[in-house]
Amino acid sequence: MKERLKVAFVGVSGRGSGLMNLVLDTMPDIEVAAVCDLYADRTAAARRRVFEKTGKEPFASTDHREVVALPEVDAVVTPSSWTSHVDVCLDAMNAGKYAATEVGGAPSIEDCWELVRTSERTGMPCMMLENCCYGREEMAVLRMAREGVFGELIHCKGAYSHDLREEICRGLENRHYRIHNFSHRAGDLYPTHALGPLAKILRINNGNRFVSLTSMQTKSRGLNLWAKEHMGEDSEIAKRDFAAGDVVTTMIKCAHGETIVLTHDNCLPRPYSRGCLVQGTRGLWSEDKNACMIEGRDKVRAEGWDPHAWEPMESIFKDYEHPLWEEFLNDGVRGGHGGMDYLVLRAFFEAAMKEETPPITVYDVASWMAITTLSEDSCHMGSMPVAVPDFTRGKWIEPKCAPRGKYSLDEVCGEAFGEK
Numbered sequence: 084m085k086e087r088l089k090v091a092f093v094g095v096s097g098r099g100s101g102l103m104n105l106v107l108d109t110m111p112d113i114e115v116a117a118v119c120d121l122y123a124d125r126t127a128a129a130r131r132r133v134f135e136k137t138g139k140e141p142f143a144s145t146d147h148r149e150v151v152a153l154p155e156v157d158a159v160v161t162p163s164s165w166t167s168h169v170d171v172c173l174d175a176m177n178a179g180k181y182a183a184t185e186v187g188g189a190p191s192i193e194d195c196w197e198l199v200r201t202s203e204r205t206g207m208p209c210m211m212l213e214n215c216c217y218g219r220e221e222m223a224v225l226r227m228a229r230e231g232v233f234g235e236l237i238h239c240k241g242a243y244s245h246d247l248r249e250e251i252c253r254g255l256e257n258r259h260y261r262i263h264n265f266s267h268r269a270g271d272l273y274p275t276h277a278l279g280p281l282a283k284i285l286r287i288n289n290g291n292r293f294v295s296l297t298s299m300q301t302k303s304r305g306l307n308l309w310a311k312e313h314m315g316e317d318s319e320i321a322k323r324d325f326a327a328g329d330v331v332t333t334m335i336k337c338a339h340g341e342t343i344v345l346t347h348d349n350c351l352p353r354p355y356s357r358g359c360l361v362q363g364t365r366g367l368w369s370e371d372k373n374a375c376m377i378e379g380r381d382k383v384r385a386e387g388w389d390p391h392a393w394e395p396m397e398s399i400f401k402d403y404e405h406p407l408w409e410e411f412l413n414d415g416v417r418g419g420h421g422g423m424d425y426l427v428l429r430a431f432f433e434a435a436m437k438e439e440t441p442p443i444t445v446y447d448v449a450s451w452m453a454i455t456t457l458s459e460d461s462c463h464m465g466s467m468p469v470a471v472p473d474f475t476r477g478k479w480i481e482p483k484c485a486p487r488g489k490y491s492l493d494e495v496c497g498e499a500f501g502e503k
């Protein structure tokens with residue numbers, strides 16, 4: 084096991100610099116050895132920040148191929164734009180590095196296959212930094228699912244409901260990639276914040292798999308209206324013909340009969356929600372309610388408790404807190420998005436230090452990212468069902484968990500926390 088890891092950051096805008104700062108501020112065993120962005124000013128700012136914090140100059144370049152080729156770099160983190168994740172990860176794996184992609188959908192199915200083939204050929208893993216897999220609620224629900232609390236799982240829901248009208252409409256002046264995707268692509272462009280945790284709960288690629296999906300989108304109105312009111316009636320964005328619908332609904336069928344409804348909803352005024360729901364034969368979790376309803380739990384609750392009433396998560400945590408979160412709460416929660424960013428980075432870095440398969444495998448990355456491309460196809464074909472490729476090529480049938488450990492998303496590994 085390596086005691087220290089040297090990492091490169093490719094893409095150091097808002098997200099990249101946030102993750103890099105988290106590493107610099109909280110992870111003394113991780114060295115930021117190289118920084119890279121297509122924009123020279125962003126590369127220079129990241130280099131300055133590393134120097135100010137550590138007194139050491141990182142390697143800096145606007146060409147990611149120079150960065151991934153550095154012999155001293157062990158792992159490459161890619162918080163770049165959606166359509167560049169695959170290229171950078173392929174180059175990183177081909178150079179013998181652990182690769183981590185930030186979240187986002189795939190531009191093509193061929194890209195997903197290429198990730199799988201390259202990882203298998205080089206022996207280098209590629210993990211998605213899907214921080215929501217490490218959310219407190221999601222991890223408690225994972226534990227409950229593994230302990231059979233929900234009974235047999237039947238149906239799930241999830242969403243990326245986030246008012247991003249300003250970020251999208253101001254994308255040209257802010258040099259942000261989202262506007263280009265919304266301009267040219269239909270479908271669910273950002274499925275994984277909900278889909279990642281749900282896929283792990285449903286054991287996708289590990290005893291189960293996505294089989295097919297159908298997707299439908301509404302008309303597009305929200306971005307034009309926002310631009311008209313904030314950028315002027317004559318602004319180009321106010322008149323742009325966006326390809327992405329305001330609300331996209333995707334239904335996924337799994338091999339063992341479960342269904343997932345996903346919503347992508349970034350162009351209308353609304354509060355943030357990932358809207359997750361996990362429902363089985365014995366009860367359900369609702370993220371929006373911040374509660375569960377579990378058949379029979381009224382027996383462990385106060386006299387007279389309505390068996391159909393929601394039970395707040397605060398009460399559920401008393402019995403089903405995931406041990407990783409128990410430890411994290413005791414040690415002090417760190418990092419953005421309520422601590423999930425810290426946990427997902429540690430999961431990746433510690434797998435790279437141990438030279439193990441990370442808890443989110445290349446098969447997960449391919450099948451989660453593929454949902455975007457397939458949703459685009461289905462939207463363009465009148466919501467025709469489309470098949471989801473089996474990126475494991477049949478290996479999903481024989482469940483094979485990633486190595487046991489604290490960060491496992493396959494099982495809850497009590498022994499990693501000192502439990503007998």
Ligand SMILES: NC(=O)c1ccc[n+]([C@@H]2O[C@H](COP(=O)([O-])OP(=O)(O)OC[C@H]3O[C@@H](n4cnc5c(N)ncnc54)[C@H](O)[C@@H]3O)[C@@H](O)[C@H]2O)c1
Pocket residue numbers: 093094095096097098099119120121122125145146147162163164165167171185186187212213214258259260261420
């Ligand atoms: N997990 C989360 O909670 C979370 C939150 C925010 C953003 N993100 C993800 O992080 C990524 C970046 O988001 P952002 O808001 O910082 O976007 P951004 O558009 O502001 O930044 C992306 C940066 O990547 C750079 N880039 C693109 N291709 C590159 C390449 N080949 N080599 C070097 N640099 C390259 C761009 O120049 C740009 O500076 C996206 O994938 C986004 O989905 C995740």
